[in-house]
Amino acid sequence: MGNLDALLQGFAIALTFEHILLMILGVLLGILVGVLPGLGAPNGVTLLLPITFSMDPVSAIILLTSTYWGALFGGSTTSILFNIPGEPSSVATTFDGYPMARDGRASEALTFAFMSAGFGALLGVVVITLLSGFVTSFALKFGPAEYFAVYLLAFCSFIAFGSGSPLKTIVSIALGFGFATVGMDSVSGAMRLTFDFNDLIRGISFLVVVIGLFGIGEMLLTLEEGLEFKGADARLRPRAVLAAIRRLPRYWVTMLRGSAVGIWMGITPGGPTAASFMSYGLAKRMSKRGAHFGKGEPEGVIAPETADHSAGTAAMLPMLALGIPGSATAAVMLGGLMIWGLNPGPMLFVERADFVWGMIASMYVGNVVGVILVLATVPLFAAMLSVPFTIIGPIIVTVCIVGAWTVAGAPFDLWLAVVFGIAGWAMKKLEYPIAPLILAMVIGDRAEDAFRQSMIMSQGSITVLWSNALVGTISTLALLLLASPFVTAWITSMRARKALHAARE
Amino acid sequence: MLTRLQLELAACAVVFVLGSLSILGALEHEVGWAADGPQAGYFPFRLGIILVVVSLAIAAQALMMGERRRQLVLSRESARRMLGFFLPLVAYVGIAQVLGLYIATALYLAFVLRTMGSHPWRTSIAVALAVPAVSWVLFEVWFTVPLLKGPVEVWLGLA
Numbered sequence: 001m002g003n004l005d006a007l008l009q010g011f012a013i014a015l016t017f018e019h020i021l022l023m024i025l026g027v028l029l030g031i032l033v034g035v036l037p038g039l040g041a042p043n044g045v046t047l048l049l050p051i052t053f054s055m056d057p058v059s060a061i062i063l064l065t066s067t068y069w070g071a072l073f074g075g076s077t078t079s080i081l082f083n084i085p086g087e088p089s090s091v092a093t094t095f096d097g098y099p100m101a102r103d104g105r106a107s108e109a110l111t112f113a114f115m116s117a118g119f120g121a122l123l124g125v126v127v128i129t130l131l132s133g134f135v136t137s138f139a140l141k142f143g144p145a146e147y148f149a150v151y152l153l154a155f156c157s158f159i160a161f162g163s164g165s166p167l168k169t170i171v172s173i174a175l176g177f178g179f180a181t182v183g184m185d186s187v188s189g190a191m192r193l194t195f196d197f198n199d200l201i202r203g204i205s206f207l208v209v210v211i212g213l214f215g216i217g218e219m220l221l222t223l224e225e226g227l228e229f230k231g232a233d234a235r236l237r238p239r240a241v242l243a244a245i246r247r248l249p250r251y252w253v254t255m256l257r258g259s260a261v262g263i264w265m266g267i268t269p270g271g272p273t274a275a276s277f278m279s280y281g282l283a284k285r286m287s288k289r290g291a292h293f294g295k296g297e298p299e300g301v302i303a304p305e306t307a308d309h310s311a312g313t314a315a316m317l318p319m320l321a322l323g324i325p326g327s328a329t330a331a332v333m334l335g336g337l338m339i340w341g342l343n344p345g346p347m348l349f350v351e352r353a354d355f356v357w358g359m360i361a362s363m364y365v366g367n368v369v370g371v372i373l374v375l376a377t378v379p380l381f382a383a384m385l386s387v388p389f390t391i392i393g394p395i396i397v398t399v400c401i402v403g404a405w406t407v408a409g410a411p412f413d414l415w416l417a418v419v420f421g422i423a424g425w426a427m428k429k430l431e432y433p434i435a436p437l438i439l440a441m442v443i444g445d446r447a448e449d450a451f452r453q454s455m456i457m458s459q460g461s462i463t464v465l466w467s468n469a470l471v472g473t474i475s476t477l478a479l480l481l482l483a484s485p486f487v488t489a490w491i492t493s494m495r496a497r498k499a500l501h502a503a504r505e
Numbered sequence: 506m507l508t509r510l511q512l513e514l515a516a517c518a519v520v521f522v523l524g525s526l527s528i529l530g531a532l533e534h535e536v537g538w539a540a541d542g543p544q545a546g547y548f549p550f551r552l553g554i555i556l557v558v559v560s561l562a563i564a565a566q567a568l569m570m571g572e573r574r575r576q577l578v579l580s581r582e583s584a585r586r587m588l589g590f591f592l593p594l595v596a597y598v599g600i601a602q603v604l605g606l607y608i609a610t611a612l613y614l615a616f617v618l619r620t621m622g623s624h625p626w627r628t629s630i631a632v633a634l635a636v637p638a639v640s641w642v643l644f645e646v647w648f649t650v651p652l653l654k655g656p657v658e659v660w661l662g663l664a
Contacts, residue, residue, distance in 0.1 A: 167563050171560065174524075174559070175523065178553070188544070188545045192534065219590070224586060224587050388624075390622030393590075397594060397613075398597075401601070405606060406650050409653075411653060430512060452543055455543060456541045460539070
């Protein structure tokens, strides 16, 4: 059993004193980032990324992934206590979490949320562990054409599974690709789309774009809505916590179903947000107490939380194995991997097994640490929200601006962050999806390189994308996904027309 | 003040302009397909065309959106609040270009806390001094990532 050996070695790497400290630090920073409005997981991880440039990759990924887990926990905290989702993926937690807290059952709701989230996350890691051995088995079959086909699949699945207008998803992807092409072309060395501006030669950093779109854009949204914290009592009563833990096993069906939804959505790039909504919807339809959903039903907290966290952890597998991030945060981490000099893809499992297994092992430990820390520190972080937003808000702004500087040490990037802040506000308002844009920026260059390399190999013939069974299957699947929203739209309109005819006759 | 239709069309206009820029920029290079596959301008050129075409399609969709087009996405009051947040931010970034991040951060926080938050001078100045001080320890000392500095730091011998 090669996986088990590898995992044990991973634990040996993850369980050093220094790495456990990094996990604790990461989780605490993550909770902070998750609790504060305007600072989400993608943005928090982005702000930390520049300080990891000098770290060794294993320590760096442990810090960043722990921050992610912390942010997921923090996001659920504010959803339950203040009815303000700290993360888009914890919106579904507000539906039943906040009513529970309002009825004075905050301790119970938080415990259910954290424990089920931890359960979902661990199940996600178990699945990653099991599938990782499988990934290495076809690592050597991957060439440029296979890589390009996989990138194509990632984008097509965004268009197919995206909740909004497919046209807007296409705009997001094309814009992301376009921003990625700015600067020096890595194949020919030509300066592209720089229009003789010196500041554009370096290219546009996706980190600055994330800070603008998520950080400053989110702040504009919050301000526009006029934010107020109307909080429930955040003190945790130990007896209620223990009672909730004891009652948790009763909801095993919901937890397993939520995890399954989450793992599926995390591995296919549906993302944690879609997973949590889908899991909530399924639980509501399938539960015996479905009619009570929305009024403070524990199942309504457990379902989205397990899905949210299992999707968060499961998204790490396609990120490592294929270079396809399943969520915006994973996209930022993917960018980090490349900056640290690692090459995401199946070969990573062969060449840098220490990194991969160290990270997987740290995900087990990190999530357990996360559950304990978040239960211990919730009152503290909730108290922090009693500081008026007119103080916290401006401080978050300065953190974002300073963060934009640390990415590359370029004064021009500060202006970019501001411009992308307005763009982020408008995109949210008009329901342009942001995650595909980030994804396209991160893998845009690689996708283009992979495509051009495969074209060089095939002497300019596109048939290379169907040259063997592996690449042919991926490419065909991608094109089917790309066509699916347009086909369903066409079928619905045909049906509507038929129904209209039938009604007239 | 701003309806959904207006914002949709404005976004389409921006996408249209970005797409056109991408086409123009790509035309400085070869946009065709040579023996070694696509050339430097190939992707930017086609991305530009996609952006231009799709932006027009979204604009058309927006115009046919029916009642929802008149939905208000930004009221006058919200716009005022956003502008009150946004103008100081622009000033902050502008000052940072000249005086560096530390001074700009302090000025920004003091101004925003005092005027937008109407906190007493005491609180405003305390926060305005504390944040740059913490940043200094965090970035210059711990992570040894130098932040943008201006003439004042040079004059004080800190840069």
